[in-house]
Amino acid sequence: MSTINPQLGIGIDIGGTTTKYGIVNHRGEILYRGVISSRKHGTPEAFIDELYEALLPAIDEAGGIAAFRGIGIGAPNGNYYTGTIEDAPNLVWKGKIHMADIVTKKFALPAALTNDANAAAVGEMMYGAARGMKDFIMITLGTGVGSGIVANGHLIYGHDGFAGELGHTIIIPGGRKHWGTGAHGSLEAYTSATGVTVTAREFLENRPEEDSLLRAYKPEEIDARLVYEAAVKGDKIANDVYAFTGEILGRALANFVMFSSPEAVILFGGLTKAGDLLLKPVRKYMEEDLLPIFRNKVKLIISELKESDAAVLGASALVWELK
Amino acid sequence: MSTINPQLGIGIDIGGTTTKYGIVNHRGEILYRGVISSRKHGTPEAFIDELYEALLPAIDEAGGIAAFRGIGIGAPNGNYYTGTIEDAPNLVWKGKIHMADIVTKKFALPAALTNDANAAAVGEMMYGAARGMKDFIMITLGTGVGSGIVANGHLIYGHDGFAGELGHTIIIPGGRKHWGTGAHGSLEAYTSATGVTVTAREFLENRPEEDSLLRAYKPEEIDARLVYEAAVKGDKIANDVYAFTGEILGRALANFVMFSSPEAVILFGGLTKAGDLLLKPVRKYMEEDLLPIFRNKVKLIISELKESDAAVLGASALVWELK
Numbered sequence: 001m002s003t004i005n006p007q008l009g010i011g012i013d014i015g016g017t018t019t020k021y022g023i024v025n026h027r028g029e030i031l032y033r034g035v036i037s038s039r040k041h042g043t044p045e046a047f048i049d050e051l052y053e054a055l056l057p058a059i060d061e062a063g064g065i066a067a068f069r070g071i072g073i074g075a076p077n078g079n080y081y082t083g084t085i086e087d088a089p090n091l092v093w094k095g096k097i098h099m100a101d102i103v104t105k106k107f108a109l110p111a112a113l114t115n116d117a118n119a120a121a122v123g124e125m126m127y128g129a130a131r132g133m134k135d136f137i138m139i140t141l142g143t144g145v146g147s148g149i150v151a152n153g154h155l156i157y158g159h160d161g162f163a164g165e166l167g168h169t170i171i172i173p174g175g176r177k178h179w180g181t182g183a184h185g186s187l188e189a190y191t192s193a194t195g196v197t198v199t200a201r202e203f204l205e206n207r208p209e210e211d212s213l214l215r216a217y218k219p220e221e222i223d224a225r226l227v228y229e230a231a232v233k234g235d236k237i238a239n240d241v242y243a244f245t246g247e248i249l250g251r252a253l254a255n256f257v258m259f260s261s262p263e264a265v266i267l268f269g270g271l272t273k274a275g276d277l278l279l280k281p282v283r284k285y286m287e288e289d290l291l292p293i294f295r296n297k298v299k300l301i302i303s304e305l306k307e308s309d310a311a312v313l314g315a316s317a318l319v320w321e322l323k
Numbered sequence: 324m325s326t327i328n329p330q331l332g333i334g335i336d337i338g339g340t341t342t343k344y345g346i347v348n349h350r351g352e353i354l355y356r357g358v359i360s361s362r363k364h365g366t367p368e369a370f371i372d373e374l375y376e377a378l379l380p381a382i383d384e385a386g387g388i389a390a391f392r393g394i395g396i397g398a399p400n401g402n403y404y405t406g407t408i409e410d411a412p413n414l415v416w417k418g419k420i421h422m423a424d425i426v427t428k429k430f431a432l433p434a435a436l437t438n439d440a441n442a443a444a445v446g447e448m449m450y451g452a453a454r455g456m457k458d459f460i461m462i463t464l465g466t467g468v469g470s471g472i473v474a475n476g477h478l479i480y481g482h483d484g485f486a487g488e489l490g491h492t493i494i495i496p497g498g499r500k501h502w503g504t505g506a507h508g509s510l511e512a513y514t515s516a517t518g519v520t521v522t523a524r525e526f527l528e529n530r531p532e533e534d535s536l537l538r539a540y541k542p543e544e545i546d547a548r549l550v551y552e553a554a555v556k557g558d559k560i561a562n563d564v565y566a567f568t569g570e571i572l573g574r575a576l577a578n579f580v581m582f583s584s585p586e587a588v589i590l591f592g593g594l595t596k597a598g599d600l601l602l603k604p605v606r607k608y609m610e611e612d613l614l615p616i617f618r619n620k621v622k623l624i625i626s627e628l629k630e631s632d633a634a635v636l637g638a639s640a641l642v643w644e645l646k
Binding site for chain 2: 263
């Protein structure tokens with residue numbers, strides 16, 4: 001690593017339970033990393049105080065605060081324009097939190113904030129599978145379903161900073177009720193880890209005559225990991241869960257493609273471990289629903305970034321766009 | 324009008340039956356306008372030859388070709404990147420037509436081409452309801468349903484130049500079969516003039532006991548205009564057609580809003596004449612399907628541009644973006 005004028009960034013990924021952070025150089029190498037709890041601080045200021053204390057030794061070792069260009073933050077319901085986190089249901093701090101301001105005040109560094117999926121898209125564009133792409137859609141398939149949309153080389157933040165909530169678009173009108181939003185038939189209700197779990201429990205209940213490895217567990221014990229493990233062992237019901245999930249995701253992607261005509265759709269997160277179990281139906285039904293002018297053009301790619309690093313990398317990448 | 328260095332543009336709107344054209348100044352005033360057939364020329368070159376002959380006197384009167392900055396063209400399946408029209412089902416010329424090149428060769432002026440809905444969005448941004456907006460979605464509700472999406476102040480063309488085919492997104496999986504594409508449940512199958520007509524015929528057939536002004540016509544005589552006329556006279560079935568159409572459009576718009584979070588959705592075209600008959604259900608169901616962070620933020624606006632002028636204005640507006 002060059003020691004002359006090192007330009008470093010700090011990436012902070014605020015999740016519902018833990019917050020990951022790291023010091024990242026311009027090549028996307030994480031030089032230092034750590035984790036603190038997101039839940040044990042009464043105020044966001046106290047939370048940032050602890051984060052600062054935790055990072056200080058590493059900042060000093062890297063050459064002091066002058067070696068840093070800024071701080072990037074990924075957070076649920078993060079608003080890029082205002083640097084605020086607004087009514088994030090899974091964080092302990094309620095209302096509108098001026099997180100970028102709090103961070104800037106504590107660290108004396110400029111800070112940029114966006115939602116976690118947008119941060120992942122920026123990371124993918126700078127260091128991952130979307131290098132060199134000007135038009136792509138990133139879909140994160142984790143506990144929830146997030147998205148980041150890049151068009152003309154820039155993230156779409158929209159009028160108010162909240163663009164790209166594709167997990168909440170309605171794919172099946174009148175369909176499954178979402179446990180959090182109450183909406184019926186949203187993408188997240190089916191293609192998140194929770195959605196996969198619900199589907200598995202439904203299939204097991206509705207096909208009582210059929211054997212399955214998953215019958216070794218109580219319904220409430222079943223989760224996306226168990227479904228995956230059963231599927232790779234050839235379990236029919238578990239495989240059908242992926243076929244069903246993949247069909248819904250594929251049809252949703254067709255709609256997204258007809259919106260922004262991306263070069264690629266990049267899938268990220270726990271569910272992508274299923275590989276072709278998921279990708280095959282996704283591709284089939286995406287192509288089926290596309291207008292002919294869009295067919296066989298869109299790359300369907302699984303993220304190249306290590307899942308544990310992506311959010312921190314993506315958040316830190318926001319630093320290079322700071323003015 | 325200033326006579327010093329006048330900067331003029333030519334706008335050409337190629338439709339399935341006729342082609343409208345006009346000479347437009349930078350303020351969006353159409354100084355000259357005309358129409359020729361789109362159907363009677365064996366080659367696109369012969370078509371442009373006639374267009375050139377028709378425009379030549381007006382070009383000379385405006386100060387000759389030197390007074391013109393360029394030519395903008397709106398056309399079905401128009402590709403901005405390549406300047407081509409590709410497999411447009413309702414044009415007489417088949418395959419890939421290098422229309423921008425043909426125009427440039429004939430007129431010795433730079434030419435830009437995009438699809439008709441994108442051209443309308445550019446016109447709306449420069450001269451209409453979207454002046455000053457950086458993020459909006461234009462939906463054209465005519466014989467078909469088209470769209471133009473502006474984000475960060477620029478039209479989204481996508482990777483291949485075909486972005487923004489929102490009329491072909493699937494809103495009701497397994498729903499009504501589209502007469503042209505064969506897809507089931509696309510927005511255009513319901514919210515185009517043809518879609519409204521089909522809905523009206525279905526309602527009349529499925530509710531045989533119910534009286535309606537539309538029963539004065541044979542099913543094959545019914546069109547969107549008759550439905551409109553019956554609806555404003557208070558006809559129940561005709562009003563239900565708008566309620567149904569508006570619900571589907573509103574739910575679709577909710578999905579589009581969660582994609583790009585626009586400041587406004589601008590509706591354009593024949594169907595918008597219905598005013599509140601359409602807008603009320605559109606707004607109701609759009610808001611219902613939106614995540615709370617998007618609610619009561621998005622303006623729903625009917626285009627300010629005269630329908631007969633908008634396509635020519637929009638096409639001409641492409642000229643001001645020519646490099």
